[in-house]
Amino acid sequence: MKKTISAVTPLDDTQIRAEDQARVAALRESRGWRKRLMLLLTLIGPGILVMIADNDAGGVITYAQTGATYGIGFFIPALIIGGFIAYVVQEMTVRLGAVTHRGHAEMIWGRYGAFWGWFSLIDLVVANVLTLVTEFIGITIGMSVFGVPPIWSALGGLVLDAVILLVLRYRTWERVSLWIAAGNLIFVPLALMAHPHWGAVANAFAHWQVPGGFTAAFLFVVLANFGTTIAPWMLFFQQSSVVDKGLTVEDVRHGQIDTALGTLAMVLVALAIVILTGTVAFGRPGASNYDIQQIIQVIGQRVGPVGQSLFALGLVEAGTIATIALTASTSWAMGEAFNWPKSINLPFQKAWRFYIPGLLSAVLAAAVVLIPNTPLGFLNLTVQVIASIFMPAAMLFLLLLLNDPGIMGEHVNRKWQNISAFTIVGLLVVLNGIYGLSVVFPKWF
Amino acid sequence: MKTPQKNLQVLSVPEDSHTPVKLTKVVPKGWIQVAFWALRIYILVMVVLVAIGFSRGIH
Numbered sequence: 255m256k257k258t259i260s261a262v263t264p265l266d267d268t269q270i271r272a273e274d275q276a277r278v279a280a281l282r283e284s285r286g287w288r289k290r291l292m293l294l295l296t297l298i299g300p301g302i303l304v305m306i307a308d309n310d311a312g313g314v315i316t317y318a319q320t321g322a323t324y325g326i327g328f329f330i331p332a333l334i335i336g337g338f339i340a341y342v343v344q345e346m347t348v349r350l351g352a353v354t355h356r357g358h359a360e361m362i363w364g365r366y367g368a369f370w371g372w373f374s375l376i377d378l379v380v381a382n383v384l385t386l387v388t389e390f391i392g393i394t395i396g397m398s399v400f401g402v403p404p405i406w407s408a409l410g411g412l413v414l415d416a417v418i419l420l421v422l423r424y425r426t427w428e429r430v431s432l433w434i435a436a437g438n439l440i441f442v443p444l445a446l447m448a449h450p451h452w453g454a455v456a457n458a459f460a461h462w463q464v465p466g467g468f469t470a471a472f473l474f475v476v477l478a479n480f481g482t483t484i485a486p487w488m489l490f491f492q493q494s495s496v497v498d499k500g501l502t503v504e505d506v507r508h509g510q511i512d513t514a515l516g517t518l519a520m521v522l523v524a525l526a527i528v529i530l531t532g533t534v535a536f537g538r539p540g541a542s543n544y545d546i547q548q549i550i551q552v553i554g555q556r557v558g559p560v561g562q563s564l565f566a567l568g569l570v571e572a573g574t575i576a577t578i579a580l581t582a583s584t585s586w587a588m589g590e591a592f593n594w595p596k597s598i599n600l601p602f603q604k605a606w607r608f609y610i611p612g613l614l615s616a617v618l619a620a621a622v623v624l625i626p627n628t629p630l631g632f633l634n635l636t637v638q639v640i641a642s643i644f645m646p647a648a649m650l651f652l653l654l655l656l657n658d659p660g661i662m663g664e665h666v667n668r669k670w671q672n673i674s675a676f677t678i679v680g681l682l683v684v685l686n687g688i689y690g691l692s693v694v695f696p697k698w699f
Numbered sequence: 700m701k702t703p704q705k706n707l708q709v710l711s712v713p714e715d716s717h718t719p720v721k722l723t724k725v726v727p728k729g730w731i732q733v734a735f736w737a738l739r740i741y742i743l744v745m746v747v748l749v750a751i752g753f754s755r756g757i758h
Contacts, residue, residue: 355717355718355719355720365725366724367724500717502717639749646738646741647742650738661720695748
């Protein structure tokens with residue numbers, strides 16, 4: 255459904271969103287399993303998108319390198335635990351958004367003041383831009399397998415991102431993004447094509463042990479995997495998406511199902527990538543130092559040219575869906591922070607201040623990737639360091655808000671949710687702190 | 700093409716389920732105040748360490 259301006263266009267997006275909410279209300283009042291299924295399909299979206307976008311280009315590369323280095327072992331069960339952690343965190347954003355109808359950035363500004371508002375906004379935008387750089391790296395590397403020069407693949411990603419954001423209203427933007435996200439599942443049949451040793455996969459659960467001992471290199475990989483499983487932008491994206499979609503307290507249950515489905519898909523794909531490279535690359539000389547181009551080459555040798563093409567396409571898709579999500583995340587956060595019109599339902603003429611920051615961030619990231627000799631490794635490092643500082647703060651705000659009866663009413667966190675969430679925050683603080691230190695002072699480890 | 704406004708009175712969508720919650724700035728007290736101070740200290744320490752690390756040239 256295309257956005258246009260008509261003579262009776264309302265100035266805000268609430269009435270536009272009311273159409274979607276009316277559709278949901280009609281389905282909720284209907285009976286029959288088909289209507290129930292339609293209701294579910296209508297309400298899912300933010301959770302699946304955020305989780306699939308979390309398997310971004312950087313994530314795919316991290317998982318691929320993890321499998322190449324450590325094979326099928328420790329990380330298989332660890333990724334499942336990571337999925338559970340991601341669900342616990344992201345589910346809270348569903349409730350927060352559905353109950354308050356406000357985005358995460360908006361909540362921080364309004365509840366905790368301008369200092370923390372600016373701190374969160376600057377961290378988020380800088381981290382998003384740097385993460386977008388890694389997405390365009392993934393897109394250009396993936397498309398290079400098909401002989402497409404980087405400038406065309408970067409431009410293509412940029413144009414796709416801009417067109418669907420500017421032309422489509424939220425509901426259609428979300429549906430199109432979900433179809434793109436479905437491409438992330440390509441890694442599952444690809445893992446099967448590698449003919450993994452399923453006994454080794456089963457053994458990973460039966461004998462869960464640290465491969466090669468608790469070394470600094472192992473810690474680094476653990477933290478990289480953990481860092482890619484949950485990131486600050488995810489909190490902001492899903493909550494804003496829930497708000498823009500118009501979900502209410504009646505939709506929380508479906509939002510939880512949506513998040514669970516997304517988590518399942520995310521974990522499945524992450525496992526598939528680790529199993530794939532754990533099967534085809536692990537044990538080869540120098541495998542622990544393979545970069546993504548070498549991994550793609552090995553996949554081509556072991557699985558065949560079709561397998562290589564599928565992996566490259568998966569990498570392009572991962573970069574693309576994350577670009578879409580990160581662009582929207584930046585736009586929403588800026589719009590919420592400065593109280594601009596902030597909905598994907600609005601045409602550009604009415605919400606240009608909302609669209610431009612997100613699109614500019616993507617343009618900047620694409621340009622950086624195309625500059626020769628850009629220190630991309632350094633930029634990637636900076637993202638991880640920023641995240642190590644920012645994530646505990648983002649989690650703390652989330653927990654404070656979810657435990658605030660003044661805004662959440664009866665939907666405050668239950669005891670088990672607080673126990674899980676505070677444990678996760680504690681773990682994040684320790685791991686992020688260690689990770690930041692290990693990056694900055696590698697000799698300490 | 701954007702659709703014209705439909706008659707939404709046909710369906711019962713509670714008005715107050717869409718209204719954004721009113722936000723007022725909270726004054727941290729008790730454990731929340733402790734948490735915010737712990738966060739400030741954590742951020743300060745991490746920023747200082749990162750600055751030292753970058754000034755020495757990380758790789």
